[in-house]
Amino acid sequence: xxxxxxxxxxxxxxxxxxxxxxxxxxxxxxxxxxxxxxxxxxxxxxxxxxxxxxxxxxxxxxxxxxxxxxxxxxxxxxxxxxxxxxxxxxxxxxxxxxxxxxxxxxxxxxx
Amino acid sequence: xxxxxxxxxxxxxxxxxxxxxxxxxxxxxxxxxxxxxxxxxxxxxxxxxxxxxxxxxxxxxxxxxxxxxxxxxxxxxxxxxxxxxxxxxxxxxxxxxxxxxxxxxxxxxxxxx
Numbered sequence: 001x002x003x004x005x006x007x008x009x010x011x012x013x014x015x016x017x018x019x020x021x022x023x024x025x026x027x028x029x030x031x032x033x034x035x036x037x038x039x040x041x042x043x044x045x046x047x048x049x050x051x052x053x054x055x056x057x058x059x060x061x062x063x064x065x066x067x068x069x070x071x072x073x074x075x076x077x078x079x080x081x082x083x084x085x086x087x088x089x090x091x092x093x094x095x096x097x098x099x100x101x102x103x104x105x106x107x108x109x110x111x
Numbered sequence: 112x113x114x115x116x117x118x119x120x121x122x123x124x125x126x127x128x129x130x131x132x133x134x135x136x137x138x139x140x141x142x143x144x145x146x147x148x149x150x151x152x153x154x155x156x157x158x159x160x161x162x163x164x165x166x167x168x169x170x171x172x173x174x175x176x177x178x179x180x181x182x183x184x185x186x187x188x189x190x191x192x193x194x195x196x197x198x199x200x201x202x203x204x205x206x207x208x209x210x211x212x213x214x215x216x217x218x219x220x221x222x223x224x
Contacts, residue, residue, distance in 0.1 A: 032210050043115070043202055043215035089154075095210035097142060097166065101154045 002027040006090055006102025014110050019077040021105045023090035026071065032093040033066060035075045038104075039086045047075070047088075080109045113138065117203050117216035124223050129191040132219045135184055136205030144213065145169075145178050145188050148200040157201075160186065193223045 006023045013019045031052045036044035048064050050057050057064045063076040073090055090102040116135040124130045136143045145157040158178035159167035169176065175194070180186040190197055200220050204213045 034212065036215075041217070041220075043117075043217045044204075044213075046212055046214065049212050091213070093210045097144070097159050097161070097210070098156075099144075099213060103153050 002030060002092065002094070002098070002100045004090060004092055004100045004102045006105060008105060009103065010106050010108075012108045012110060013080050015081055016079055019080045019084070019107055019109070021075045021088055021090070021107075023073045023092075023102045024071055025073065025092050025100070027092075027094060028068070028071065029094050030071075030092045031095045033064070033073050034091040034093075034099075035062075035064060036089045036091060037086045038089065044089060077107075080107075082109045082111050085109045115203055115205055115214055115216035117201075117219050119219060120217065122219055122221045124193045124221065126195060126223055127192040128223075129189065130193055130221065132188040132190075132201050132203075132221075134186045134188070134203030134216060136186070136203070137214050138184065140205035140207055140214070141183075142206045142208060142211075143180060143186050144204040144206075145186070146202045146204065147172075148202055148218070154202070157188065190221075193221075195223045197221060198223050 003026045034049045035047040038044050061078050065074045087104045087106050089104050091099050093099045118133045141162050143160040146154045148154050157169040157172050160180045163180045177189045200218045202218045203216045206213050
């Protein structure tokens with residue numbers, strides 16, 4: 001079945017710097033891609049979703065890139081601030097109910 | 112629109128007890144999911160409902176975990192009997208249709224002593 005590898009597991013950046021997280025997946029039929037943010041004591045909050053026909057999507061300081069050839073999904077947070085400190089998860093789906101999540105990246109933004 | 116609501120937020124149980132976790136999905140969503148989240152295993156699917164019908168019951172979790180959806184706006188997850196290894200965060204999520212965006216509740220943190 002689908003496997004998702006997310007890296008790095010931990011990331012520390014200074015305020016104003018960029019933070020880059022990458023996920024690789026194995027199933028070329030995967031069609032839906034998501035990035036979620038989880039703050040302490042909270043559930044997963046959707047940051048951005050992309051369908052497989054999108055290569056790049058930007059929203060509010062976040063850039064998602066999808067490279068279907070290399071089966072790679074990335075998230076770039078530009079100008080990170082302390083409020084961005086959280087755990088970030090990628091998730092993929094083939095269009096059915098089976099969502100596969102990455103293991104998460106714990107981001108710390110240092111003021 | 113209200114998001115996914117989970118209660119209680121925290122639950123402490125003694126080993127062997129029965130606990131029931133509750134979830135109200137986003138209004139109008141057809142699919143409901145229960146996940147268990149731990150640091151070691153990450154997110155594990157426990158149950159999946161489509162239009163109130165149980166479609167996936169999480170294999171390894173069958174024996175002591177039972178999820179029910181009595182109506183389209185309410186689901187429960189019963190753990191009976193609880194064991195210390197069940198200590199985790201239990202997340203409920205809903206979506207309009209499978210493969211569509213998942214919306215998560217805040218979770219229930221369960222501690223089994």
